[in-house]
Amino acid sequence: METVSAYFTGAIRREIADLRAERATGLSKRDWQRASGPHVTRMLATGRFPELAKFVHDGTEVDAETSFATGLDWVLDAVAAKLAPPPA
Template sequence: MLVWERPEPAERPVPAPLSRERIVRAAIRLADADGLDAVSLRKVATVLDVRPMRLYGYIDSKDELLDLMVDAAHAEIRPTGDGWREVLRSLAESTRHTAHRHEWLADLLGGRPQFGPHALATGECVVAALDEVDVDAVMPLVAAVNAYVIGAVRREIADRRAERATGMDEKRWQASLGPYLERTFATGRFPALATVVHDAAHLDADATFHIGLDCLLDGIAARLAK
């Protein structure tokens, strides 16, 4: 029986009350602070002041705990708006904001679909907004938006992690590469790249994300108009 359907143990009069929700909240606190490597059943039990074996009455494995954490994060992803375009934009922005609040989420998004109750609620909201789209096109359109968001947030979070690891923000990192790029571009071997680096506007992550999202939604609109 999947964890979503498996009943929790009956409450017991013990010094440290326990529930699946408390376990998940504790795991998320650990992951928010120090990443997924900080999450283990032993560490969660320590935070909750219980013995690790008590957790197995609520979850069967760390993989199951990660599934519960991802579904809890989906409770923060609540697309809104009228029509498919507004809802797909809201899905993209809400997913991105949630991943920024919980960086570990970017490592777990993608792959097989999530079927926890919060993930299903998010999916229902999105699919309902696509009720006028051909049924065979619904999931490919949603998958395209999700793929774009996952790729974008993973890059953004990788940049954050690199900044923390090196102590260099984006401007300092770019400055450190400047002399190398100038020497390389001076060879004339990469004229197109040199033009973009020298002349194009250097947009921040927010502007880059929204321009890319607009391009994707424009493409979807053009396809649906056929």
């Protein structure tokens, strides 16, 4: 139960942080991404962050609801695997 509760708490905190950032900067998440794009592009061009570059270039954007549901599925699958009896 603690793991599921922590997942929910983290998701709620992330949502609150996003809303606070939007209110403080006046930029939506999409606007912030556009504004920071040139910096991220220069950073990735250095070659110092190959895994991040792969994630940025190959990743697909998903909405918050899908992201939350996918993460929750992973958490519940992990809990179920931990609670399953060991193989005979």
